[in-house]
Amino acid sequence: MAAPSPGTHTRPADVSHQFETKEQQREAGTLGMWLFLATEILFFGGLFCGFIVYRSLHGRAFELGSRLLEVRFGAINTAVLICSSLTMVLAIYSAQTGKSKGRIITFLALTMLLGLTFLGVKLYFEWYHDYLEHIVPGFGFLNRPEWGSLSPEVEMFMVFYFFLTGLHALHMVVGIGILSVLSVMAARGRFGPRYFAPLDISGLYWHFVDIIWIYLFPLLYLLGGRYSLRGH
Amino acid sequence: MSSSTAVADLPAPSSGSSVNYLNATYGIKSWLLTTDHKRIALLYLTSITFMFLVGGVAATLIRIHLIEPQGALFEPETYNKMFTIHGVVMVFFFLIPSIPAVLGNFLVPMMIGARDVAFPRLNLLSWYLYITGSLLILYTIMAGGLDTGWTFYEPYSSAYSHTHVVAAIFGIFINGFSSILTGVNFIVTIHKMRAPGMTWFRMPLFLWSLYATSVIFILGTPVVAITLFLVALERIFRVGIFDPALGGDPILFQHLFWFYSHPAVYIMILPGMGVISELITCFSKKKIFGYEFVAFSSMAIAVISFLVWGHHMFVSGQSVYAGLIFSVLSFAVAIPSAVKVFNWTATLYRGSISYAAPMLYALGFIGLFTMGGLTGLFLASLAEDVHVNNTYFVVAHFHYIMVGGAVMAYLGGIHYWWPKITGRLYPDGWARLAAAVIFIGFNLTFFPQFVMGYLGMPRRYAVYPSEFQVLNVMSSAGASILAVGYVIPLIYLIWSMRYGPVSGPNPWGATGLEWQTTSPPPTENFEEIPVVTEEPYNYPGIEVPTRG
Numbered sequence: 001m002a003a004p005s006p007g008t009h010t011r012p013a014d015v016s017h018q019f020e021t022k023e024q025q026r027e028a029g030t031l032g033m034w035l036f037l038a039t040e041i042l043f044f045g046g047l048f049c050g051f052i053v054y055r056s057l058h059g060r061a062f063e064l065g066s067r068l069l070e071v072r073f074g075a076i077n078t079a080v081l082i083c084s085s086l087t088m089v090l091a092i093y094s095a096q097t098g099k100s101k102g103r104i105i106t107f108l109a110l111t112m113l114l115g116l117t118f119l120g121v122k123l124y125f126e127w128y129h130d131y132l133e134h135i136v137p138g139f140g141f142l143n144r145p146e147w148g149s150l151s152p153e154v155e156m157f158m159v160f161y162f163f164l165t166g167l168h169a170l171h172m173v174v175g176i177g178i179l180s181v182l183s184v185m186a187a188r189g190r191f192g193p194r195y196f197a198p199l200d201i202s203g204l205y206w207h208f209v210d211i212i213w214i215y216l217f218p219l220l221y222l223l224g225g226r227y228s229l230r231g232h
Numbered sequence: 233m234s235s236s237t238a239v240a241d242l243p244a245p246s247s248g249s250s251v252n253y254l255n256a257t258y259g260i261k262s263w264l265l266t267t268d269h270k271r272i273a274l275l276y277l278t279s280i281t282f283m284f285l286v287g288g289v290a291a292t293l294i295r296i297h298l299i300e301p302q303g304a305l306f307e308p309e310t311y312n313k314m315f316t317i318h319g320v321v322m323v324f325f326f327l328i329p330s331i332p333a334v335l336g337n338f339l340v341p342m343m344i345g346a347r348d349v350a351f352p353r354l355n356l357l358s359w360y361l362y363i364t365g366s367l368l369i370l371y372t373i374m375a376g377g378l379d380t381g382w383t384f385y386e387p388y389s390s391a392y393s394h395t396h397v398v399a400a401i402f403g404i405f406i407n408g409f410s411s412i413l414t415g416v417n418f419i420v421t422i423h424k425m426r427a428p429g430m431t432w433f434r435m436p437l438f439l440w441s442l443y444a445t446s447v448i449f450i451l452g453t454p455v456v457a458i459t460l461f462l463v464a465l466e467r468i469f470r471v472g473i474f475d476p477a478l479g480g481d482p483i484l485f486q487h488l489f490w491f492y493s494h495p496a497v498y499i500m501i502l503p504g505m506g507v508i509s510e511l512i513t514c515f516s517k518k519k520i521f522g523y524e525f526v527a528f529s530s531m532a533i534a535v536i537s538f539l540v541w542g543h544h545m546f547v548s549g550q551s552v553y554a555g556l557i558f559s560v561l562s563f564a565v566a567i568p569s570a571v572k573v574f575n576w577t578a579t580l581y582r583g584s585i586s587y588a589a590p591m592l593y594a595l596g597f598i599g600l601f602t603m604g605g606l607t608g609l610f611l612a613s614l615a616e617d618v619h620v621n622n623t624y625f626v627v628a629h630f631h632y633i634m635v636g637g638a639v640m641a642y643l644g645g646i647h648y649w650w651p652k653i654t655g656r657l658y659p660d661g662w663a664r665l666a667a668a669v670i671f672i673g674f675n676l677t678f679f680p681q682f683v684m685g686y687l688g689m690p691r692r693y694a695v696y697p698s699e700f701q702v703l704n705v706m707s708s709a710g711a712s713i714l715a716v717g718y719v720i721p722l723i724y725l726i727w728s729m730r731y732g733p734v735s736g737p738n739p740w741g742a743t744g745l746e747w748q749t750t751s752p753p754p755t756e757n758f759e760e761i762p763v764v765t766e767e768p769y770n771y772p773g774i775e776v777p778t779r780g
Contacts (some may be wrong), residue, residue, distance in 0.1 A: 018341075018348035018425070020761070028350040028424040035416045035450055043454035046488055050462070050473070053484055061479075138469030152472050152479040159471045162463070 014195070026197040035199045037208050043210055044167070051160045051219065058153040064146075065157025066220065068135050073125050074221040078120050078213065084114035085210045088203050094113040104186045104199075111206070112179045115172055122169055127162075136162065146216075161220055168216060171209045178202045250750040252655070259711045267352035268755055273338035274653070275359050277696075280330055283366055285319035285542045286373075288718065290314050293709040297679075301698040304365030304767075312379040312397065319382030324404050325366055327638055328496060331503035332414055333362070335645045336442050338399035338653060341419055342746035343436050345427025345764065347756040350420040351413075358413035365407030372400045381692065383489060386474035386482040390466040393707030401464045408457040411499075414451030418442055427745070429764035433527070436744055436768055438518065440527040441506025444534035448502075451538070457491030459485065486548055487525070490541035498537040501601070501632055502530055505572055508594050511644055513740040513769040515591035520769050522575045529568035534563050538616025546617045555614055562612035569605050573598060593644030596671045600636025604629060607682065622692075625685025630680045636674055643670070643721065650725065651739045655751040656732030662724045670717035676710025743769055 012022055019025040055062045091107035091158070094100075134142040137159045143151040182202055185191065191199055254272045263271060294314050298304040306314065336691050337355065342346050372378050378400045380389040389397050422435070422443050462473045463485070468543050472478025474485040520526060542550060542558030576598055585591070607629040610616050620626065651657055680703040685691075689700050696704065738747040749758050 016352075018346065018350065018352060024424055028420050031423055032351060032416055032420045035419055036412075039412050039416070039450050039454045042451050043458055046455040046458040046491075047462075048490065050484060053481065054479075057481065058479060137471040141471075156472045156479050158474060159465070159469075163465065224259070 017075060024193075026200075029201050030204070031159070031195055033204050037204065040171075040208060040212075044164075046166055047160070047167070048215070051164070054153075054160070055223075058150070058156070061147070061150040061153030062157045064150060065154045065161070066223070068130070068133075068154075068158070069161065069221050070126060070129075070223050071221050073121055074217050077121050078217050080118045080121070081213050082208045084086040085109050085207055088110040088112065088206045092196060092199045092203050095199050096193055098193045099184050101189050101191070104191055105183055108179055108183045108186060112166070112176050112183075115176045115179070119169060119172055122165065127203055130158075164214075164216055164220065168209065171212070175202075175206050175209055178205065251506070252750065253755045254655075254752050256755045267348070267356050269337050269341050269349050269352065269355060270618075270653075270753065270755075270757075272359055273336075275332050276329065276333040276337060276362070279363060279366065280326055280334060283321055283325040286370070287318050287326055288715065290318035290321065292711065292715060294318060295708040297694070298696070298742075299702045299708050301696050301701050301704075303694045306694065308694040309379065312381075312692070313377035315692060316378045316381050317373055317717060318376065320400060321369060322634075323382050323496070323500075324407055325362075325369060326501040327634055329362060329414075330500075330638065330642045331406075331507060331645060332412075332418070332445055332499075333358075333443060335438075335507065335642075335649060336414070336418060336445075336503065337523075338649065339746055340421055340439065341425065342749070342757050343439055343744060344422065344425055344430050344743045345758065345762045346421065346425040347758070347761075349417045350425055351417050354413050355417055358410040358417070361406050361410035361413070365403040365405075365410065367407065368399050368403030372396045372403065375399070383493070384460060384463055386463065386466075386480070386485040387476060390463055390473075391475050391477065398464045398467055401460045405457050405461055406462075408453045411449045411453050413698075415446035415453075418446040419450070419577070427761050427764055430745075431565060431764075433523065434764055434766075434768055436506075437509035437523070437526050437530075438506035440504075441502045441509070441530045444530040445499050445502045447531075447534050448499050450536060452492040452495040452499075455488060456496075459488040459492075467595055472497070483545070483548055483550060486545050487541065487550075490544045491538070494541040494544060495534075497630070497633065498533055499529065500638040502533060504533060504601075504638045505530065506596065507641040507645040507648070508576060508597050510742075510744070511590050511594035511648055512579050513771070514648070514740050514754070515588060515594070515731030516580050516585045517741070517770060518579055518583040518769070519767070519770045520575065521578035521581075522571075523768070525571050526575050529571040531566060534569040536561065536568070540565060543612055543617070546614055547621050556770050559612055559614050563609065564603065566609060566612075569601075573602055573605075589658075589660055589667055590644045590648035590740075592664055592667035592671075593640050593647065595642045596667065597637060597644065600632050600640060600671075600674065604636055606631065620685055622690055623685035624689050624691055626683040627691050628681035628685060631681070633680045635729050636678070640670070640674075643667075646725070647721075648740070649746075650728070651735035652751050654729050654732070654745055655735055656722075656728045657713075657735045657739060658728040658732055660715040662720060666717055666720040666724075669713060669720065673710050673713030673715075673717050677707050678710070680704070680706045680710075743771060 013023050015022050016061070019028065087107045087110040090105050091111065093105045094107060130136050131139060134140050137155050141155055143155075147154050179202070182199060185198065208213055253268055257758055263275065266272060266275075293305060294311070297303050297311060297314070303311065307312075322734065337349070372395075375396050378393075378395045379398060380393050380395070380397060384397070384401070422439055426435070466473045466475060466480075472480045474480040474482050476482055509520060540558055540562045542554055543562045546555050546559075576646070597628075607625070610620065611626060611629060647663055684700050684703045684707075687700070689696055735751050737749065737751050740747075745758075745762055745764070746753075748762065
């Protein structure tokens with residue numbers, strides 16, 4: 001009288017042994033991703049909270065810090081990421097509506113390309129230039145005379161800037177990794193109207209990473225003072 | 233997948249099917265790469281027991297040191313490291329994972345009638361994260377220790393401490409993801425994997441408490457993880473985040489730290505409450521009194537727990553109004569907690585009570601938790617807290633909750649489900665003796681601490697005025713009794729795995745799906761997925777139990 005082994009149940013072959021039906025498996029995966037995203041929101045939320053507290057304590061210094069950032073690169077990257085969300089949705093839509101696998105792969109590749117563009121702009125035009133300008137805390141940060149006694153707080157702004165955008169970029173790298181796995185799966189013809197859960201669930205993650213940026217951009221680049229606090 | 237051939241020449245440990253999750257496959261790989269929730273629970277059981285011993289040794293050394301007013305063993309710096317090791321190991325590496333990761337992992341799928349948790353590989357990953365975090369903490373201890381206290385208060389932890397703060401923080405950070413993954417797994421499993429007929433209000437109350445705990449895991453843990461990460465950054469790069477000398481705000485650190493670490497207290501006690509609901513019903517052979525109230529009180533505790541963190545900061549310099557609000561909200565936690573205690577008591581009323589070892593732990597829990605909870609109200613009131621803040625009164629209070637509550641419940645649960653886990657019974661006389669020894673030792677250790685705290689002895693000091701010596705010696709004597717009480721179960725439980733009598737599927741005559749399958753259960757838990765047709769705790773009236 002042996003324990004029932006996987007496969008004795010009337011399960012489709014691509015349903016894991018702990019599930020009864022494909023539907024149950026898909027719902028579990030989706031709920032799991034939403035819960036993970038809730039964790040992520042609190043993860044970034046702690047940082048946002050700290051940032052906002054210090055911005056209200058050290059408004060002037062954070063304004064000076066924000067002026068060190070290049071709004072145009074932030075704006076370009078915002079546009080790039082919003083487009084990448086569109087291509088992600090189109091990849092899922094193509095699978096759901098039974099389009100060719102070439103089409104799914106194209107949209108996935110486009111999403112990855114846009115993600116890499118974002119990272120390239122961030123890495124070269126922003127971080128690398130920041131390094132050359134000695135405004136990376138911990139890596140040869142130099143105080144500037146115009147900051148006066150506010151230098152430690154300006155440096156603190158940059159700490160938050162690099163930690164927030166660095167953590168976000170790390171999530172982008174993970175996302176691009178996931179997309180490459182999905183592309184391989186798509187190339188093997190795994191996705192179609194009957195099976196698109198991995199695309200759907202990964203899409204949630206990708207959009208989440210986008211939305212984090214949608215908050216980071218105004219918080220770091222715009223609200224710093226150039227526009228809203230000028231003449232304050 | 234490696235071969236899963238069953239080896240048949242071993243004595244069958246259970247009365248039912250001879251192939252079970254313990255002997256279905258063999259070899260070290262079949263354990264270290266297992267995705268079976270029951271095996272993962274045993275991996276956790278072993279590693280958590282080891283960490284408990286590490287934290288326990290530190291506690292023993294602290295109590296020996298405090299026998300003499302000038303300190304019997306250590307330099308003050310070493311003493312600081314001892315209580316830090318004790319706190320960090322016990323909180324993050326024993327209490328938080330204890331019941332969820334061991335009993336929860338074993339029982340969640342069985343109690344809802346599923347073959348496994350929703351994400352078995354994630355479950356294994358969470359154990360490896362726990363092990364990685366534990367190794368980093370053990371490295372910290374070996375490399376010279378940590379002296380910040382388990383709270384890592386700023387700016388001491390970033391600017392002044394000369395110990396291995398960064399390694400310890402990364403240990404806790406990584407271990408945090410272990411908690412998060414366990415929380416995700418439990419919530420999804422409870423939502424999506426319930427057997428046919430297992431409605432929300434037919435679930436055992438243990439599952440409600442684990443659901444509430446998982447909510448805290450998911451929403452609280454990331455905040456403390458990122459906060460401690462910031463402390464590490466501040467330390468590594470010498471940049472200002474919380475250090476006031478660099479423009480930072482140490483009070484902000486305390487807010488972010490306690491936003492998680494106060495709910496973490498309920499991570500430790502909520503699963504214990506769930507265990508007690510199972511034990512009380514089984515050993516009074518009665519339906520729980522007010523099922524819905526007990527279930528929702530777990531959720532209420534989880535929600536309110538996120539709104540009371542400021543009561544750790546009454547004397548920190550936060551605003552008086554914030555203090556007032558936090559004080560009121562902290563009192564509010566007493567309501568759902570009291571609901572549980574009264575409902576357990578009402579369940580006992582006119583029940584057919586038997587005093588098996590798990591029940592002794594459960595009854596001990598009710599008494600000790602009530603004391604811990606009521607002294608918590610002292611600490612929640614603003615003026616009273618100013619008097620006893622940072623004294624041994626606080627130490628005694630939270631040990632009544634965490635040791636008198638959480639550890640008693642953990643041991644009660646281990647004793648209750650041990651026949652299911654191993655298929656064997658342990659010697660009941662020894663088990664009752666151990667429960668009594670633990671209860672006596674615990675009270676002798678911590679009751680004098682209420683008195684010394686009220687008289688003004690501060691916590692975390694390596695020396696104390698000689699007028700407190702009598703109380704300290706009492707406390708240390710109690711600790712030695714408590715240590716004996718913890719060693720006895722370790723011996724007879726290990727003994728029982730080989731020599732204990734075979735238990736059969738349901739030695740306690742308990743309800744619940746986990747008792748309907750064989751002991752130990754087969755790898756997929758049930759021969760076929762059960763269909764649930766009745767309410768939980770449906771004990772058939774009052775009768776003399778067949779086995780006490």
